[in-house]
Amino acid sequence: MAINRHSLATMVSAENTLRDYRIVEGIYLLGSLSRGLTVFDQQVRAHNLAWALWRVLEAEKQDADPIRIAVVGGGIAGLTLTACLLARSSAFVVTQFEERWDLCPLQQGSDTRWLHPHIYRWPKQGSRAPDAGLPVLNWTEGRASDVSREVLEGFGNYAHQYGEGRLALYLGMNHLRIGAADRTIEWMGRKGCRRGAYIQSGEPHGDRCGFDVVILATGFGLEKGAQEAEGSNSYWRNDRLGQPQLSGSRATYLVSGFGDGALVDLCRLTVERFRQDTILYELFGHELEIFEDELRGHLGEDFGRSAQNVYDIMQCKLSPASQELMRAARQNLLQRLRKDTIVILHASGRDGTNTSLRDLFDPHSSVLNRTLLYLLYQCGGFVLSLGELDDAVREYAVRDDKVVKRYGADTLQAVKRLFSDPDIVSARLDDMKANAGQIAERRWPLGAFPHISTVA
Template sequence: MTVTPSSQIDAVIDSFRVKDGVFAVGMHERGVTLYNQQVRAHNLVWALSELEQTGVRPLGRIAVIGGGAAGLTATAALLACMPVGSSVTLFEKEWDLCPVQQGCDGRWLHPSLYAWPEWGSRAPSASLPILNWSEGRASDVARALLDGFSKYINERTESRFKALVGVHHLQINATRKEISFIGTNVVMTGPYFKQGDSEGGTEKFDTIILAAGFGWERVNDYNTSSYWRNEQIAQPNLTVDRSRYLVSGFGDGALVDVSRLTIERFRQDTILYELFGDKLEKTEEELRRGIAKAGPNLLGYFTRIEAKLLEEAKVSMRGRLRKDTAVTLHVSGTDEKAPKDLRDVFGPGSSVLNRLLTYLLYRCGAISISRRPLGEAISSAHIAHEHVLCRHGCDTKRHLQLIFSDYDKVKLAFADMEDKQAQHPTRYWAPGYFPVC
């Protein structure tokens, strides 16, 4: 039996701790992927369980805030290993669990492609002990998570598990470890549930886990659909006219939409094989070595290796550019922000794969770049408002201010999390630690 050093457990706990007994999963972390959030949830529950088993800190009454991938994973992991006497209450503001990805057929999820070109990053399975899934449409992944979650609600756990949906009021007082809420109870029946009675109240918990995602996508004046809502931008136009689009932002959401708008028949699960063919593994090996030395911004590195490693991929990309769209990548953010530069697109705020695809599109002349204020960029490129896609990320700070009634007491802890980026999506638990349903 492997004994984990207490210092490692303490370090993991510290990376999640907001205040004594209050923990947050990935609220300010980079690497915003469903898989990474699940790994973080596993890590936190593992560390809390170790403290319970060694008598350092009991789990007691547990609250999990958020019924998405991280919240469901944390809840299932707790149900799998929490001791008799503990209980868990799950709060979700929408009227269903895993609501963001449900029914989303236009987005592709892969467990580890964000880490490409690292070893194993093309493996299709998440290989997680709790709520495992394989690459697929977001809607299929959501179904797999919900099917998996239902297996943890059984005769042994149902008396110690409670879930509320439609929670239209929720406030945490971190100092007192209290949650005030108004929501509707549900009764799980397999992967589905029946609606029960509504209730409101204020309850005290011993352990509070905030797994409420990263906040709401920033509001804009162009009615941009949420990243996870179905739309048709990846489909060819059924009109003679060529459509002009503007994508504002340079995070992963923006760069994925640029690829969908500019590359014919773009699929995240196949694009690497299509561009690099039988040279993919050799290219990955070269990239691993080069990126380790290149620093966080990859524009200069891609430029240096283009002739040696990227020329064939560029030729392949040029042969499959969409003919029915013209795309402007707006890199200045919102009007209030200072203009960014092309170089900023290739910084550490997005995956290597998305930066590489954007570089190839840039070198093929497939996209225009705008540094003007957003309104000017739209008018100068003659973009219709319905073709403006604002991907400016989530307003996490505002989200937290509304959730915590004593935000002033926890804001420094969240600022510290954002600065340290210490919730590494590295598996700290030993194989076999979590019982698999």
């Protein structure tokens, strides 16, 4: 009876997981419309979805025919999902589509962005651990370029061990449309030929096929305007924001936005030798754990993006001991402020929703970045602008190439555009955007994914 109860509980968990990810029957969306779109969060969701599909579809399977799965998207989330599917069941046959000319295209060669698996969950216990701790395509903190290399090499190993005859890759898609009514995909692109961790471009190929399961793993996407500017303002493109000016004069920058991307660039422009993985140690020293313990008590369970206003906590709720730690951190930060930049934070929002500094400390960003923003505010490390963007650019005489826009992507519309019959999915996608139900917490049981053997 105990075994039956356990089996029933895991089946219910798997069915609930599929419900959270399902757009319509047989078509699923991996995280793109949820809160928390870090690389690690998306990989957790990929593990959850792969396990749930295996648990439910294997139980329903009545014949020996393969289960044909399409994965749309070849970024880290899509690669993790495919590797999990291939490793979990020999019944899964996967076709993977990537719009661009290589897998994991955003993070490849991105040397100015730092990836850490857990830091946006700070001050949760374990949030400073450098290892992702994932059973499939695990990685450790580092430059985005190094993380993508680690993930791609791991994916090559999974494809070698599990993908022979079960994995097809298509790159450089110039056309792809999904039929929600019948789970068909029509596409034009090039067949990808795998050579270890590398993919070569094959002959042009167009087709229309039906699938048993279609999964959209398209991620967050490029920010508005990034493609028109050839990626010059895209978050993942290399830049010199964190480097000292060589002209001998101070440069004036304007950062427009108030999410994590904007606040990271604000820190890079205002703090000497800023790194996300070390800044907390450098500001709080050996007392960091004391400060973290108190913050956890104020924030409740959702540490990474707590709904509480962090400004209110810092101003009114800290104990005398933590107030002293904040004063010491402020003094440490004062010694680290850059001398070669003047930085304006334009943070009114596209609709002018923010009308005071306090508004910036609502859950638009991680607790980590809101804490750093508060310290920078106390240090006078930036100039705040809550008016129109064009007015701020003129007032502070900011050159066009010194304006950094971090507005995010219109992910909802991008997902809808993938469908040839968007009316079928539109209401459900709106609901997924509003409710953000794909919580990035592990649902798969321990041992659910087999370990990969070493590939020479």
